[in-house]
Amino acid sequence: MSALGNPVASQTGDLEQPQPSGRALSPAAATVTTSGAAPADVVDDWAKTGDSARLTELFALTPGNPATAYVVDDGGADAPSVFGQPIPAWNAFRGGAPGTRLLAVGDRLNREIAVARPGGGVEFVPVDQESVTGTATPDALRTWRKHLVSLPASDAAEHDPATADDLERMPECSVDTPGGAQGRGLWGLGYVVLGLVALALGFLFFRVTMDDSFITWRYGKNLVEHGVWNWNSDGPPVEGYTNPLYAVLSIIPAALGISAELFFKILAVGIAVGYVVVVRRARLPRGQEFVLFAVTLASPIFHLQLFMGLETVSFALLIAWLFAIVYRRGALGRGGFVLAGAVALSRPEGIVLAAVAICWSLLIDRSTANRRGAFVVLAGWAVYWGARWWYFGSFFPNTFYKKTSGDEPLLIKIMYVLPVAGPILLPVLIGLVLGFALYRRVTGASLWSRTEMLRDAVPVVLAVTSAVLVFGVYRQSELVMDTGHRFYWQLLFPVALLVLSRPMRLVSDPGTPEPGRQRGLALVALAVATGTVLLWAPGQLSTGVAIGTGIVAIAVVAGSMRKIAGAAALGAVGLSTVVGFGDATEMTSMLAYRYRLAAAHQAVGQAIHQAQLPDGALAVADAGVLPYQADRRAIDIGGLATRESVDGTLESEFLDDQNLQLAILLSSSDNAESTWRTHAAQSVHSYVTEPSRDFWAAPAAEFAPNYYLNYWIGPEWRGGDLSQRLNEVFQHSWAQNERSDTDIVMDNLWNFSFLGR
Secondary structure (H helix, E strand, O other): OOOOOOOOOOOOOOOOOOOOOOOEOOHHHHHHHHHOOOHHHHHHHHHHOOOHHHHHHHOOOEOOEOOOEEEEEOOOOOOOEEEOOHHHHHHHHHOOOOOOEEEEEEOOEEEEEEEEEHHHEEEEOOEOOOOEEOOOHHHHHHHHHHHHHOOOHHHHHOOOOHHHHHHHHOOOOOOOOOOHHHHHHHHHHHHHHHHHHHHHHHHHHOOOOOOOHHHHHHHHHHHHHHOOOOOOOOOOOOOOOOOHHHHHHOHHHHHHOOOHHHHHHHHHHHHHHHHHHHHHHOOOOHHHHHHHHHHHHOOHHHHHHHHOOOOHHHHHHHHHHHHHHHHHHOOOHHHHHHHHHHHHOOOOOHHHHHHHHHHHHHHHOOOHHHHHHHHHHHHHHHHHHHHHHHHHOOOOOHHHHHHOOOOOOHHHHHHHHHHHHHHHHHHHHHHHHHHHHHHHHHHOOOHHHOHHHHHHOHHHHHHHHHHHHHHHHHOOOOOOOOHHHHHHHHHHHHHHHHHHOOOOOOOOOOOOOOOHHHHHHHHHHHHHHHHHHHHHOOOOOOHHHHHHHHHHHHHHHHHHOOOOOOHHHHHHHHHHHHHHOOOHHHHHHHHHHHHHHHHHHHHHHHHHHHOOOOOOEEEEOOOOHHHHHHOOOEEEOOOOOOHHHOOOOOOHHHHHHHOEEEEEEEEOOOOHHHEOOOOOHHHHHHHHOOHHHOOEEEEEEEEEOOEEEEEEEOHHHHOOOHHHHHHHHHHHHHHHHOOOHHHHHHHOOOOOHHHHO
C-alpha cells in the first residue's frame, strides 16, 4: 500500500525528515519512499494539479478525519490566515517567511503539519503529543496508533525494521484530562439510550408499508413470472413508478420466491446500518457524530419513511452523502460520481440534484478527472433516459403527468409559485449576487476563484435547489400519500445532515481561529430550508414545526450576533425537529395502516386471484396491493399506472376494449351510491351503472370507518364464486377495521404475519 497516511512508514536522513526519536513521523515524510522526491515537492505537484482530495487526506487531523480549516501563522503581529481548502493554505504557507507554520484545525483538536525553513525548505512535523493539541489529543493519538496496528506488518516496517518497534512503543494515550473517564461514561450512556430509542421506533414502524410500494414491486414480479417489464402482464408498457432503483431491486425477491415486502424491510434495516457505518467512517468529533445519529435514529418520521417500502429515505441519504463529499473535499472522486448516478436514478428530480452537485464540484475542482467523471455520469443518465423514453413512449414517467396534470399552462403555475417562494428565495439570490459583485469590486478577483468559499457555500446551494424543487415541482403537483410530508422531507432533511457532515467546533476555543464563514453559510442554508417548510402550508404549523423553528431562530441569532461556535449544529437539530416529528394521530394511523390494508385491499386481491374467472379486467381506485395480489389485468383509476386515465376520465371504448368485468371503487359507506366520484371514478361509475351492461353492486371490504371498497361485477364474472368470496372478505374486514387505530395496533403489536404473504 502507499505510505501516504502512515505516520511511521519511513525514517531517512533528509533535512525534511527528522531522525528517529521515538516519535511517529508525519504522513508527508513517508511519501519519499514511494515518490522518490522530497515531500514538499510532491505536495507542490498535488497543489498545482488541483488534487485537493489527496491534500485533505495528507493534512488530516487523524486518519479519515479532515480538518475544519487550515491556518497559516507567520508569527507576526497580524492575525493568522485561515483557509477552508488545503490548496490555498499550502500555497500561502509556501510563500511565507522562515518559521511560518501550517496547522490543521478541528473541533477540540489541532495538528501542526509543517514549518517553513530557510532556503525554501519545509520540515514536516512528527505526529506526537507536541504537534497534536486540544482536549481530544489522547483520542487522536490512539486513533493513529490503531490505524498503524491495522496495517500489514510489511507496510509498517518494510523500509526500516525499527519502525515496527517504534510503533509498539507508542503510548496508549489514556485520557488524562479532568473528568475524562466520567465523560466517556456519559457518552456511553447517551449511545445506549439512543440505541434503545432507535430499536423501539424501529420495532413500531417496521410494520408500516405503503400501498403505493406494491405498484413498483409489481414490475419485478411481472418480469419474473410473465417475462415483461410492465405494470400489467399484457398491453402497452406504462412507467407507473418514479424510483427506477427500487423497481430493479424488486426483481430480486420475485426471482428468489420470497416476499417483496420482507425483502424491502431487510433493505431498510441495511440502509440504517449503512448510515451508521458511513457516519462512523467520517471520523467526526464525538459530539457531532452523536447529533448525526440522534437526528435520524431518534426521529419518528425517519423510521416511518424508512420502512414504508418507498425510496424516500435512501434518496434523502444519497443526496446528503453526495453533497457532503463536495462540502468536505470539493472533488467528487469515483465514489462521488457513483453516488451522483444513484441520486439521478432514484427519482426523476434526482438528476437536477446530481447535476447541481457535479457542476458545483467542477467549480471547486477543475481537474481532468473531475471533468471526465461528470461527463460519464451525465452522459450515462442521458442514455438511460433516452432508452426508457423509447421503451415507454413518454418523456416523463406516467406518474409525473398524473401529478402535474391540470388546465393551467406552465407559465401560470410558475406565477402561482412566485408569491410563495419569492419571500424566501429572492433575498437569498439577491444577497448572493450583491455579495459576488461587491467582492469582485473590493478585491479585483472573482469569487469563483475562491474554491474554499465555494466549498463552504455547498449547504446554501443544496437548500436553494431543494426549495426550488419543493415550490416549483411538489407544490404544483397533485401529491398523493404525502405521509409525514415525505416529499419535502426527502429534500430538506439532507440539508441538516449536510451541515453536520463537516467537522465543526461545538465549543468556542479562544486560542483557535474561528471559521466563521462556514458557520454563517450553514446557518443561511438552515434558515432557507426552515422557511421552505413554513411557506409550504402557512398557518398550519404543528408543534414540532413551531419548536424546531424556534431552535433555528435561536441558532441564527447565536451564530451571527454572538459568534457561538456550535450554532450551526444547534440549527441542524432545529431543522431536524421541523421535519422529523409528525402529528401523533397520523403516526398512530400509520401504525394501524398495514393491518387495515391486509384485511381490506389485500384480502380482496387474494379473493380475486383464488376465484376461477374467465379473461377480463378489473378497475381499481387503489392500485397497490390489491392488483398485486389479484394478478389480473388492471386499470388504475387514479392514473398512476394507466396512461388513459391521467386526465381524470376513461372512455367507454377503452373499458370495452379491456373487457372490464369488475370495478372496485372507494366509498364513504357500504352503500354503492356513496362512491367518491373523483378522477376517473366518475367515468367508471357511469359505465358500470349503465343498465344495459348488467353490472351488480355490493360491498367488498371496509378499510376504515367511512372508507369502504364497493364493487360492481359484470355478467362474465358473476357465474363463479367471486361474489361469495368478497362477501366473506367484507364480513371479516368489518369486524377487523371498524375499531380504532389504537385498538388495532395494540391487538397486533407482535403480529408481523403479513410479511410472509
